[in-house]
Amino acid sequence: MTIIYVFPAYVANAAPVVASRLIGRTHPIDRRSIFIDGRRLLGDGKTYEGLFSGVICGLFMGFILNFLLPPLFRGIIEILALVIGAVLGDIGGAFLKRRMGIPRGRAAPLLDQLGFLAGSLMLVAIAVGLPAWLDASLLLYIAVITLLLHVGTNAAAYFLGLKDRWY
Numbered sequence: 001m002t003i004i005y006v007f008p009a010y011v012a013n014a015a016p017v018v019a020s021r022l023i024g025r026t027h028p029i030d031r032r033s034i035f036i037d038g039r040r041l042l043g044d045g046k047t048y049e050g051l052f053s054g055v056i057c058g059l060f061m062g063f064i065l066n067f068l069l070p071p072l073f074r075g076i077i078e079i080l081a082l083v084i085g086a087v088l089g090d091i092g093g094a095f096l097k098r099r100m101g102i103p104r105g106r107a108a109p110l111l112d113q114l115g116f117l118a119g120s121l122m123l124v125a126i127a128v129g130l131p132a133w134l135d136a137s138l139l140l141y142i143a144v145i146t147l148l149l150h151v152g153t154n155a156a157a158y159f160l161g162l163k164d165r166w167y
């Protein structure tokens with residue numbers, strides 16, 4: 001299962017939604033600062049609580065998978081890159097959305113669903129190189145499955161009352 005490889009990134013992307021709800025009082029990473037374009041640097045949707053919960057839960061998932069399915073990752077650096085790349089990709093996506101004038105929480109199709117995945121795989125590529133088995137068609141497969149899963153899990157989170165919007 002190819003998708004198992006990016007599962008730590010999924011967890012890193014999903015944990016903040018739950019964590020921010022559980023914690024309640026959250027602190028925006030941009031400290032409410034305004035960028036030169038007059039808009040928020042990142043917005044209230046990217047918080048320290050989300051960042052830390054994403055990294056911790058993503059790493060935890062990575063270590064569990066690494067233990068259960070040994071040759072899956074080539075080492076701790078690869079897991080770290082998958083997880084930190086996912087979190088950075090998500091934050092980078094918010095930065096781009098704000099620069100495009102899209103308010104926090106409003107939809108940016110594809111960027112919302114795939115930004116974290118792009119960040120994750122890019123940091124893996126930089127840190128240890130993409131795995132040899134991950135060819136172009138598998139990348140496309142991962143992107144399509146991620147898109148569908150993201151839409152599905154977000155809709156589920158909406159119905160569970162974890163999110164205010166279905167997308």
Ligand code: CTP
Nearest residue numbers: 016017020045046047050051094103104105106
């Ligand atoms: N979240 C967080 N910290 C992060 C990432 C996410 O607290 N670093 C929480 C926020 O409560 C956020 C929710 O997870 O609202 C869903 O994440 P996401 O959809 O990425 O954020 P949006 O609210 O849609 O904001 P943006 O438009 O900036 O993407």
Ligand code: MG
Nearest residue numbers: 105106112167
């Ligand atoms: Mg969103």
